[in-house]
Amino acid sequence: MQDQDNSRRDFIKAAGVGGLGLVALSSPWLKVFGDNKANSKAASDKVRIGMIGVGSRGSYHLNYLKQMEQTDNIEVIGVCDNYQPHLNDAINITKGTAKGYLDYRKLLEVKDLDGVVIATPLHMHAQITIDALKAGKHVFCEKAMAKTIEECKLMVDTAREKGKILQIGHQRLFKPTYIKAIEYIRSGKLGKVTQIRAYWHRNNDWRRPLPSPELERQINWRLYREYSCGLMTELASHHIQVANWVLGKTPVSVMGTGSINYWKDGREVEDNIAVIYSYADGTQFVYDSMTSNKFYGLEQQILGDKGTMELETNKMYSENPPQPAGILQLVNDIEHGIFDSITVAGASWVPETAAKNKGEMICLDDKIDEGKLQLIGLVNAIRQNKPVPQLMEQGYYSGLWTLLGQQAIDEKRIITLPKEYII
Amino acid sequence: MIKDIVIKAKTIKQELWVFLGVFIFAFCLNIYAILHYKTQWKELYTHLYIVVLLALAIYIVALVARSLYCIIRRSFSKKS
Numbered sequence: 288m289q290d291q292d293n294s295r296r297d298f299i300k301a302a303g304v305g306g307l308g309l310v311a312l313s314s315p316w317l318k319v320f321g322d323n324k325a326n327s328k329a330a331s332d333k334v335r336i337g338m339i340g341v342g343s344r345g346s347y348h349l350n351y352l353k354q355m356e357q358t359d360n361i362e363v364i365g366v367c368d369n370y371q372p373h374l375n376d377a378i379n380i381t382k383g384t385a386k387g388y389l390d391y392r393k394l395l396e397v398k399d400l401d402g403v404v405i406a407t408p409l410h411m412h413a414q415i416t417i418d419a420l421k422a423g424k425h426v427f428c429e430k431a432m433a434k435t436i437e438e439c440k441l442m443v444d445t446a447r448e449k450g451k452i453l454q455i456g457h458q459r460l461f462k463p464t465y466i467k468a469i470e471y472i473r474s475g476k477l478g479k480v481t482q483i484r485a486y487w488h489r490n491n492d493w494r495r496p497l498p499s500p501e502l503e504r505q506i507n508w509r510l511y512r513e514y515s516c517g518l519m520t521e522l523a524s525h526h527i528q529v530a531n532w533v534l535g536k537t538p539v540s541v542m543g544t545g546s547i548n549y550w551k552d553g554r555e556v557e558d559n560i561a562v563i564y565s566y567a568d569g570t571q572f573v574y575d576s577m578t579s580n581k582f583y584g585l586e587q588q589i590l591g592d593k594g595t596m597e598l599e600t601n602k603m604y605s606e607n608p609p610q611p612a613g614i615l616q617l618v619n620d621i622e623h624g625i626f627d628s629i630t631v632a633g634a635s636w637v638p639e640t641a642a643k644n645k646g647e648m649i650c651l652d653d654k655i656d657e658g659k660l661q662l663i664g665l666v667n668a669i670r671q672n673k674p675v676p677q678l679m680e681q682g683y684y685s686g687l688w689t690l691l692g693q694q695a696i697d698e699k700r701i702i703t704l705p706k707e708y709i710i
Numbered sequence: 711m712i713k714d715i716v717i718k719a720k721t722i723k724q725e726l727w728v729f730l731g732v733f734i735f736a737f738c739l740n741i742y743a744i745l746h747y748k749t750q751w752k753e754l755y756t757h758l759y760i761v762v763l764l765a766l767a768i769y770i771v772a773l774v775a776r777s778l779y780c781i782i783r784r785s786f787s788k789k790s
């Protein structure tokens with residue numbers, strides 16, 4: 288258990304907080320690292336995990352879980368995938384220690400299985416999650432939560448009814464930069480935040496190579512509406528979750544637009560989208576995503592009247608950066624006075640282009656991997672055998688507003704949240 | 711044959727006085743800058759290294775100018 292304590296300590300250090308008390312209000316789920324008292328399982332008891340869906344993201348989780356077998360006293364006892372080549376790869380990752388399943392329901396029948404990690408395509412999230420919860424297992428399900436808002440609600444209701452943990456894979460909730468940033472924002476460092484902007488730009492067709500053409504829909508499920516909502520559920524859901532977290536509330540409405548204007552290759556999901564979420568106090572979250580230009584990549588910008596944060600790149604800029612020492616300013620002014628070309632008439636209009644100050648880092652030590660931390664959090668929560676404060680809610684409202692954003696795009700109208708979906 | 715260059719003690723003393731003058735000038739510039747740009751008084755010591763560098767730069771420029779002046783004056787006095 289020494290290693291488990293170490294990872295917890297490293298994390299608290301990296302997040303730059305003296306103790307969890309400081310972030311307890313803005314990121315209450317981190318209490319899961321503070322409370323080591325086991326309820327259902329002693330630290331010496333193994334936590335037994337099963338993996339369902341071991342494609343790209345699933346194998347990433349599986350690799351971490353295998354590492355955690357050495358450090359966090361867990362055991363991956365089963366892996367499941369309905370695509371044999373992926374199942375074989377996963378069994379190889381476990382060096383044959385985990386049993387393979389083609390049908391997830393068989394894995395759920397295993398008695399001493401404590402929890403499952405689900406990384407299947409979106410359309411299967413709800414069904415597998417609900418079956419797992421009903422079988423008495425704790426669940427970590429990848430984002431986005433589900434494909435419809437009804438499914439999202441049913442997942443939450445089932446988790447609450449069964450008293451089981453339901454964690455959605457929004458790893459930024461465990462990223463030291465984000466935790467530190469939210470703490471700064473709440474302490475007023477950015478002043479009043481009135482807008483959040485985010486974008487995720489790529490320049491590729493988002494397709495994966497096919498072993499044979501009939502596997503198109505199975506492998507490239509993201510491109511078809513039967514399985515996914517494309518850019519909204521697969522990418523935007525992350526930034527929607529962060530926007531809600533930053534503001535400490537959820538939107539009241541969303542409007543949006545999208546189209547297929549570049550990749551006319553038979554896909555059914557948009558290749559470009561733009562959505563605007565409005566919050567009760569008039570704050571906006573403006574988001575766009577495209578797949579035919581990657582110059583700006585991805586970013587999430589928090590705009591306050593005292594400063595700006597760029598979370599993806601761990602940067603913070605003050606609206607009034609500290610001015611350089613007087614002597615340096617004097618030398619600089621003299622230099623400009625001598626060498627700058629003299630304008631006959633002063634400029635009557637100066638273009639208000641972006642400020643160019645270098646800014647500072649939000650978090651000095653951000654090397655720790657949030658992908659692994661969220662799994663350590665899951666294992667801790669399973670040991671404590673109680674839902675983690677606010678964690679499921681973060682995943683729920685992010686999933687919900689992601690889907691309402693998609694609805695706004697589809698129906699070309701402003702969408703509000705139906706009251707019965709407030710939890 | 712290489713000629714030895716002899717710098718007299720008087721010259722060294724004189725140059726030290728010149729440098730001191732230049733340093734005081736640069737120091738005053740720092741005071742002026744702090745007042746003008748409304749920055750902090752602690753810059754008097756935190757940015758002393760800039761003052762020293764500035765004094766050195768001014769001293770070198772002044773040295774070059776003074777040397778040129780001497781050379782020109784000497785060549786004129788030789789001709790006359």
Ligand SMILES: NC(=O)c1ccc[n+]([C@@H]2O[C@H](COP(=O)([O-])OP(=O)(O)OC[C@H]3O[C@@H](n4cnc5c(N)ncnc54)[C@H](O)[C@@H]3O)[C@@H](O)[C@H]2O)c1
Pocket residue numbers: 339340341342343344345367368369370373389391406407408409411429430431456457458505506520521
């Ligand atoms: N949090 C993140 O940053 C992040 C990153 C990538 C993917 N994801 C999420 O992870 C999930 C999986 O994405 P991916 O890129 O790994 O997709 P993938 O296609 O590579 O993997 C999905 C796997 O699930 C398997 N599968 C499908 N139906 C199944 C079923 N009924 N039972 C068992 N296995 C089944 C598939 O055969 C495949 O191996 C998605 O929800 C995606 O949004 C999250």
